[in-house]
Amino acid sequence: MPSEPKLVPSSVTDPAQLRAIFGDNLRALSADYPSVAGLCRDLGINRTQFNRYLTGESFPRPDVLHRICQFFGTDARILLERSDSLRSASFDLLGHPVVAGFFGAEPVAVPEELFPSGIYRFVRRSFVDETLFVRGLVNIHREDGYTFLRGSEPIDALRMQGLSTARKDREFRGVVMRQEEGIMMIVTHRNSMACSFNFLAPETSFQPNLWEGYVTRTVREKISGIRATRMVYEHLGNNTGAILAAARGKALVGIEDLPPFHVRLLRLDQPFR
Secondary structure (H helix, E strand, O other): OOOOOOOOOOOOOOHHHHHHHHHHHHHHHHHHOOOOOHHHHHHHHHHHHHHHHHOOOOOOOHHHHHHHHHHHOHHHHHHHHOHHHHOOOOHHHHHHHOOOOOHHHHHHHHOOOOOOOOOEEEEEEEEOOOOOOOEEEEEEEEEEEEEEEEEEEEEHHHHHHOOOOOOOHHHEEEEEEEEEOEEEEEEEHHOOOOEEEEEEEOOOOOOEEEEEOOOOOOOOOOOOOOEEEEEEEEEEEOOHHHHHHHHHHHOOHHHOOOOOOHHHHOOOOOOOO
């Protein structure tokens, strides 16, 4: 975590001097960025206003200062201390200068209207037995400017593979990011012992609360089992009845137990490409 902001030293009380310190620090932190225009775009700050910060003509508003600190992985010391001391602040991974402009603010910002928070039920073909389908629930929630996923593996699916069914081993979590045509999710179990990559796009032909896409798992290629398959997400929101019904249902089912519109979106008669 970034260290706590320090009090203003008594020797630095002149507003012009404080603005100059901030401008110098911002210039140093921006030096690794290939384009000022791109930096301003990722920060969501008008370039003219950004230039005023650089030259020490003005301070940012508190909300803008917070955005700048989050982006560069620093804290409010940016106003008070020279940049050499700021490099010790821990970086947020997706905002690290090495990947700034590739991850950063743009893909991390997932609008509610694109992918709402709440409970989703999902369905996909089983990776182990292609005659069966896995159903489950995940919770999408937002915290500290990020969109997260949380859920638990179905007990039946783990037993089939001879894996632990302990709660801590069943839980998975992930981070959601925006893509050009939808959203991507990187999902992992505790200590990153098993991961999957998920891509979903809104489906508009049936209902507005459906997303279709695919999931791939990070395992070696094997003779048996599959590593990628189509997947459907259905947003249940806060519909308690639908959530409880989904939670009480079987996790491993045959095709006859799936809703027809889920089956159609899974396109089981077409090879996955």
